[in-house]
Amino acid sequence: MDIQEFVANSIGRWRSQRSAHHLAFGHFEAVQSEIDIIALADDDPAVIELCKSYNIDQKTVVSPFRMSWSGQSDWDDSEIKGSCILVPVPDSTDSHRGKLLRDQGYAETIAAAGDYYLTEDGTFVLITAYDRAAAEEKIWFVNPNVRCRVSLIKTSAGTGVVTASFSSEIRQNIQK
Amino acid sequence: MDIQEFVANSIGRWRSQRSAHHLAFGHFEAVQSEIDIIALADDDPAVIELCKSYNIDQKTVVSPFRMSWSGQSDWDDSEIKGSCILVPVPDSTDSHRGKLLRDQGYAETIAAAGDYYLTEDGTFVLITAYDRAAAEEKIWFVNPNVRCRVSLIKTSAGTGVVTASFSSEIRQNIQK
Numbered sequence: 001m002d003i004q005e006f007v008a009n010s011i012g013r014w015r016s017q018r019s020a021h022h023l024a025f026g027h028f029e030a031v032q033s034e035i036d037i038i039a040l041a042d043d044d045p046a047v048i049e050l051c052k053s054y055n056i057d058q059k060t061v062v063s064p065f066r067m068s069w070s071g072q073s074d075w076d077d078s079e080i081k082g083s084c085i086l087v088p089v090p091d092s093t094d095s096h097r098g099k100l101l102r103d104q105g106y107a108e109t110i111a112a113a114g115d116y117y118l119t120e121d122g123t124f125v126l127i128t129a130y131d132r133a134a135a136e137e138k139i140w141f142v143n144p145n146v147r148c149r150v151s152l153i154k155t156s157a158g159t160g161v162v163t164a165s166f167s168s169e170i171r172q173n174i175q176k
Numbered sequence: 177m178d179i180q181e182f183v184a185n186s187i188g189r190w191r192s193q194r195s196a197h198h199l200a201f202g203h204f205e206a207v208q209s210e211i212d213i214i215a216l217a218d219d220d221p222a223v224i225e226l227c228k229s230y231n232i233d234q235k236t237v238v239s240p241f242r243m244s245w246s247g248q249s250d251w252d253d254s255e256i257k258g259s260c261i262l263v264p265v266p267d268s269t270d271s272h273r274g275k276l277l278r279d280q281g282y283a284e285t286i287a288a289a290g291d292y293y294l295t296e297d298g299t300f301v302l303i304t305a306y307d308r309a310a311a312e313e314k315i316w317f318v319n320p321n322v323r324c325r326v327s328l329i330k331t332s333a334g335t336g337v338v339t340a341s342f343s344s345e346i347r348q349n350i351q352k
């Protein structure tokens with residue numbers, strides 16, 4: 001599977017159950033949300049601007065998309081809501097790896113570029129280094145209508161795992 | 177990584193946080209437990225007996241082990257406690273796949289033999305078919321002291337996912 005196919009499979013509306021394990025305290029957080037993933041045109045103004053800010057040739061991007069989410073955590077009952085633009089930039093020499101540009105992360109509210117690869121069994125793995133932390137994310141399809149996502153937030157040294165979270169995502173509005 | 181190395185890395189006591197997502201109802205279940213994984217001798221009587229019951233030549237097994245767990249669910253506050261013996265039987269032609277014999281499962285309290293393989297990035301994948309369900313489990317190490325485990329229970333046709341659960345497991349009593 002290449003990144004175009006992975007993104008194409010991800011387009012749609014998803015109902016997500018996310019459990020975050022805060023490891024030091026043994027705390028469980030439960031989040032329920034809706035996630036919308038929509039395809040963007042390669043020449044969408046927001047895509048062009050993001051490419052410029054990373055000094056990336058806009059011709060090298062594939063399958064840019066927007067992800068929006070809206071949900072509730074049982075931690076503080078506040079609404080969790082946001083949206084970001086994601087732009088894959090495959091390596092010119094290896095179609096199974098590349099960079100993923102993001103105008104803002106959901107782990108930190110700043111722009112970030114991560115490194116991704118796709119394993120031979122179709123798992124998308126994304127590693128993003130922040131100033132004081134690193135995020136490692138794995139996403140795979142169980143079937144066309146169920147995705148799993150495991151996200152780990154580590155200390156920047158990469159040894160300590162601070163939070164491990166798991167999302168199960170079910171496609172909504174399935175066309176038959 | 178081969179199965180011997182994977183089992184060797186797993187030996188020890190682990191503190192586990194498990195979240196089960198019951199997908200049809202959007203229900204979250206939280207389980208905290210301690211897991212002990214201890215190596216068994218190839219000629220342990222329980223290993224020999226399990227091999228006999230599956231008609232497996234005991235000389236073909238590697239790294240048998242016992243897993244015990246004891247914990248609490250927030251669902252009904254009952255104690256969750258159990259133990260099983262697991263016996264890997266690698267394929268004679270491919271050291272990265274094989275069968276895993278189990279004297280009783282934790283999804284069902286009956287003996288079961290699953291098919292495992294190890295991916296190139298070190299994920300252990302186990303698929304077990306039961307009479308009316310199938311279980312798919314992925315386990316990987318984030319570092320030597322942190323394991324992640326995703327378990328899916330599917331309908332036996334394999335299309336519907338009934339439960340998706342995630343465990344983060346932290347090694348206890350780390351020797352320094």
